[in-house]
Amino acid sequence: MNDLIPLVNKLQDVFNTIGSDQIDLPQIVVVGSQSSGKSSVLETIVQKDFLPRSAGICTRRPLVLQLVNTHIGNMSPSSASSDSSLNETPDRAEFLHLPNKQFFDFVEVRKEIEAETARVAGQNKAISRTPIHLKIFSKNVLNLTLVDLPGVTKIPVGDQPTDIEKQTRNLILDYILKPNSVILAVSPANVDLANSDSLKLARQVDPEAKRTIGVLTKLDLMDAGTNSLDILSGRAYPLKLGFIGVVNRSQADIQNNKPMAEAFKSETEFFQGHPAYRAIAHRCGTNFLAKTLNTILMNHIRDKLPDIKAKLNSLIGQTHQELQSYGDPTFTGKAHRGSLILQLLTKFASDFVAAIDGTSSEISTKELCGGARIYYIFNNVFGAALESVNPCENLTVQDIRTAIRNSTGPRPSLFVPEIAFDLLVKPQIKLLESPSLRCVELAYEELVKICHSCGGKDLARFPRFHAKLIEVVSDLLRERLGPTSDYVESLISIQRSYINTNHPDFIGGGGAMSALERTSQKKKKEMERTRRLSTVNMVLAGNGADSPSNREENGEKPLTNAMSTLTVQSAERGEREKPSHMTHHGGPNNASISSLNGSPHGPNSGSKDTFLNYFFGGPQQRMDRPILQESPHRPGNVHNVAKEMVMPKTVLDGEPLDFDRKLDHMTDTEEFSNLNEREDMETQLIRSLITSYFNITRKSIQDLVPKAVMHLLVNYSRESVQNRLVATLYKEELFNDLLQEDDNLCAERAKCKAMLDVFKNAFTIINEAM
Ligand SMILES: Nc1nc2c(ncn2[C@@H]2O[C@H](COP(=O)(O)OP(=O)(O)OP(=O)(O)O)[C@@H](O)[C@H]2O)c(=O)[nH]1
Secondary structure, eight states: OTTHHHHHHHHHHHHHTTTOOOSOOOEEEEEEBTTSSHHHHHHHHHTSOOSOOOSSOOOOSOEEEEEEETTTTOOOTTTOOOGGGGGGSOOEEEETTEEEEEEOOHHHHHHHHHHHHHHHHOSSSOOOSOOEEEEEEETTSOSEEEEEOOOBOSSOOTTOOTTHHHHHHHHHHHHHTSTTEEEEEEEETTSOGGGOHHHHHHHHHOTTOSSEEEEEEOGGGSOTTOOOHHHHTTSSSOOTTOEEEOOOOOHHHHHTTOOHHHHHHHHHHHHHHOTTTGGGGGGOSHHHHHHHHHHHHHHHHHHHHHHHHHHHHHHHHHHHHHHHHTOOGGGGSHHHHHHHHHHHHHHHHHHHHHHHHTOOTTOOSSSOOTHHHHHHIIIIIIHHHHHTSOTTTTOOHHHHHHHHHHHHTTSOOOSOOHHHHHHHHHHHHHTTHHHHHHHHHHHHHHHHHHHHTOSHHHHHTOHHHHHHHHHHHHHHHHHHHHHHHHHHHHHHHHHHHOOOTTOTTOOHHHHHHHHHHHHHHHHHHHHHHHHHHHHHHHHHTTOOOOOHHHHHHTTOOOHHHHHHHHHHHHHHHHHHHOOTTSOOOSSOOHHHHHHHTTOTTOTTTGGGGSHHHHHHTOHHHHHSOOOOOOOSOOOHHHHHHHHHHHSOHHHHTTOOOOHHHHHHGGGOHHHHHTOOHHHHHHHHHHHHHHHHHHHHHHHHHHHHHHHHHIIIIIIHHHHHHHHHHHHHHOOHHHHHHHTOOOHHHHHHHHHHHHHHHHHHHHHHHHHHHO
């Protein structure tokens, strides 16, 4: 049983070698406010002057103190040569940070503690969390493991930081929070217990007071007539482990170098001679405290050992697993290099393919990744980008009019020419190029991202190999980016190279006209309604009516007039051009006129035969476009209307034409702002034709670009990645370089290996002891 404390000391030693605090080993933690007498208690237990003493704060680093009783043979393995020599060994001390040095002079021990404290915590009054490990071998001590902590301070002194109180409290809490710590709460008897910092802290972490043992110091300094019997007998403040009263050396005793043995004697005399404590003297004093602590610690260890063993078992499992994750260094040897390279390379390639296909085992449930992101790019990003393009983007009235004029050449504009539509729609199709190329880029960027996430933990071990794999796949992707972008660019060029007005979905001239007519009629009706309302208002106001003739005088021509004009022209063209399927008669094409003017045949019957249908794809004319020829039959009225559209008004009116001025105004927007009704109609017509054709092209681009990206970029790289990697990297001369392990990883593996050894060692120690 008495071997249990050395056992924990052994475990502590083992864990100290790797600085691991994963196992919460049973230990006694000494807690108290500054100058409450903590160090004095420890010194009395050890029966040696070995701790720093000064006016201010002395303990500035945790001191883990292992007391080893040499009388019963509890020597450290390093120093124990034979059992017979044990009793002859003088008391000595060893520091963990000075493994090869033994201290026989305890003044030197104190100096070393001071120097080591200053080395880490500095020369001022600051504190540090790094513990000092000290082992004392003596025949006068009982086996114990105690931790002396800095005392709780309230006000910073000297160079102490302003939050010194918080720092100290946190440090103390770190130690006493561990469930396997027994709290030795030191309180000076000459201060009211209600103000005891140590008991307050202990209660925070041990509210049931199960693992707190109280120590009352300075009982000799209590006011005359007062005593702490209530506390010591457990009536004032109940603790399961009880209170023990001690009397340490006073400052004067220390200064006078009062020997420990004498201090012991004085303490015993104090309790035995004190009227209040005489009855409990056998349960007071440092000697009794040391014995009690020894028993408490042993019982505590005995209780906790099965848990510690179980914890060690699981730690061994975890650490073993972690060690495996760093890879086995033996497999990088010459005999295995080739197969290792091939295995990692194949894993990388299959990760890449799996990420694209969405079959990866590490698929995220938090965000879109891999192939799903490519799908998202196609359907959402690219789709939305295409949808946002306005078919008539940057297309002003002026552009349309200029295009119409330019496309008629030196001749006056008679019809809305196909060439103008062609001229105008091509640059609009070009607007689809930029989002399409961006779609290629985005898919490319996604593939690059995918390749960066491939390889997993196995490859983290070989950073150079990983980087090389990424480089090769990135090169492959970059190679494919050019051809894919070129192809997509040519898809747009293909669309622009031939404007297929025969496309079944194209609205055509007839459709556009009908739509326009519907809109204009709607507008007209609205205008009529407004006029009627205003007429009523005027009549009511006693004013003249706004007759239709008046309106025409004011230059307001009904829209249908212009439509009729266009239709009449179309009839005339029909006459002149005589498509083979049309009947050859002298007058205008009545069917067309009637259809545009809302004939009972409806817009879908005769309207297809208007001149616009002819140009922009009326079903009958699409296949057999007639040759233009001058018709000898031109009814006067039609001729005049057409003439009016062809000839500038000034010429008709006989006014002299100022050519220079007209030339200046050719590109003047003002000219376009005063469009006549027919010109307005033409512009609107062109716009709706462009929109219709653009929408057809957009739909087809939206369909073709993702297909091209999948075929030329995604599927290509997916299928060729493995071959490319093997061809580029599976080369004997590269193996050494590729299999260079990461330095950090090697260090981590070594640390992990050491940890595993420690856990295994600790497990064996416990197994042997139990
Ligand atoms: N008379 C008397 N003086 C004591 C007793 N215990 C401690 N002292 C004195 O109180 C002062 C502080 O004691 P320490 O043991 O240094 O107190 P500490 O809690 O370790 O102090 P820090 O480590 O600085 O927090 C010293 O001068 C001791 O001599 C006691 O039981 N009786």
